[in-house]
Amino acid sequence: MTLTELATASQFNIGIKVIVLNNEEQGMVTQWQNLFYEDRYAHTHQVNPDFMKLAESMAVQCRRVSDPAEVVDSLKWLINTEGPALLEVVTDKKVPVLPMVPAGSALHEFLVYDEAKDKKRRELMRQRTCGLHG
Numbered sequence: 001m002t003l004t005e006l007a008t009a010s011q012f013n014i015g016i017k018v019i020v021l022n023n024e025e026q027g028m029v030t031q032w033q034n035l036f037y038e039d040r041y042a043h044t045h046q047v048n049p050d051f052m053k054l055a056e057s058m059a060v061q062c063r064r065v066s067d068p069a070e071v072v073d074s075l076k077w078l079i080n081t082e083g084p085a086l087l088e089v090v091t092d093k094k095v096p097v098l099p100m101v102p103a104g105s106a107l108h109e110f111l112v113y114d115e116a117k118d119k120k121r122r123e124l125m126r127q128r129t130c131g132l133h134g
Contacts, residue, residue, distance in 0.1 A: 009084040066090035
């Protein structure tokens with residue numbers, strides 16, 4: 001969805017519901033760069049607009065949630081809101097999106113989350129990037 005479509009939904013009071021998962025970066029690209037390119041990051045960290053102000057500027061009801069304990073109530077709010085509405089869910093930047101199938105791999109070769117490996121990976125990222133990532 002683009003901002004133009006959100007403006008159209010507002011103008012015609014179309015009850016579209018939008019969820020923005022905001023991790024402040026191109027998360028899947030960052031994940032690939034971490035897993036397959038030895039943490040050589042390029043063009044993945046971005047400065048996002050204030051999604052609340054954007055929605056408000058178009059008269060779209062909006063809410064931001066960053067506490068996992070509030071997600072269920074926020075989703076209920078979103079579903080029950082009349083007209084167009086936007087929910088921004090602020091997520092941890094470094095939570096990997098798994099399972100995933102690496103390029104060129106078969107479906108049975110998917111990667112899954114491993115807490116011990118992730119802890120080591122994060123520490124290595126912090127060391128390699130002088131604390132910028134991880």
